[in-house]
Amino acid sequence: MSGWGLGWFGGGQAKKEAPKKAILQLRGQLEMLNKREKHLHNQMDEQDAIARKNVSTNKQVAKSALRRKKQFEHSLEQTSSQIMTLEREIYSIETANINKETLEAMKNAGTAMKQIHAGLTIDKVDNIMEDLRELHAVGEEISEALTSGVGSNGIDEDELDEELAELQQEKMDEDMLKTGNVPVHDAVSAGRERLPQAPRTNPKAPQLVEEDDEEEELRKLQAEMAI
Known part of the structure; x- marks a missing residue:
């Protein structure tokens, strides 16, 4: 056996x-x-x-x-x-x-x-893929709901841009008073952030230039007379 x-x-x-x-x-x-x-x-x-x-x-x-x-x-x-x-x-x-x-x-x-492939059919695969797409969509909606309003605190971005442009213009005005020239980088930056604006005139600036010229001429005349 x-x-x-x-x-x-x-x-x-x-x-x-x-x-x-x-x-x-x-x-x-x-x-x-x-x-x-x-x-x-x-x-x-x-x-x-x-x-x-x-x-x-x-x-x-x-x-x-x-x-x-x-x-x-x-x-x-x-x-x-x-x-x-x-x-x-x-x-x-x-x-x-x-x-x-x-x-x-x-x-x-x-x-x-x-x-x-036992037990798998095209219909089952399609159903699984459809379920996955729905789950992904739900996940994205949940993420958006959880993050909505976070970081904004009701601040208007347009107002921030306008305030920034005003600060840049003030800086340019101060530089003009000090040097009489507009810094190129400031002018370019200001032009990118807002439309060109007419420069704020300072009536005292020409007067200061004229006074400086007169004082220079006066010093030259005094020197000639002293000789």
Whole structure:
């Protein structure tokens, strides 16, 4: 009973090892035939040498050598045919075994794909994707609701821009009073933030320039008189 059980469970392994065993046997036989082929070649060369040596002195010996050479040649032809047959069989078994292993691998891959896709249909996939889209939309709405109003505190951005423009204009006016020139970077920055405005005139600025010129002329005149 135990022997029957071992034979039953070991049948699959025996079938799997059968191609390998057959190839090993064929290769062993092929090695033996290759040795026989080489030996026959040597025998033919030997008989050919005997025939050539006695072709003039002893025709009977030469003829017998040629006869044996023909027999070896016939055996060589049979051996060469057997070698070709064995090589063809080995190739066929190897190819068949590779095809079998490839088909089994493909079959296992198909089984794995069926297990992976078990219970999945196009409708189920579409429903899952639709649920995910809805959940993402809900999440975005929740995020917007949680962050709405945070950081604004009711401040009007337009008012901030106007106040900033006024500060920039005041800075430009102060620079004009000090140097009489408008800084290029301030003018460019102010132009980007608001539309150009007419510069605020300072009536005292020309008067200061005129007074400075008069004082300079007066100093020159006093110097000339002192000389």
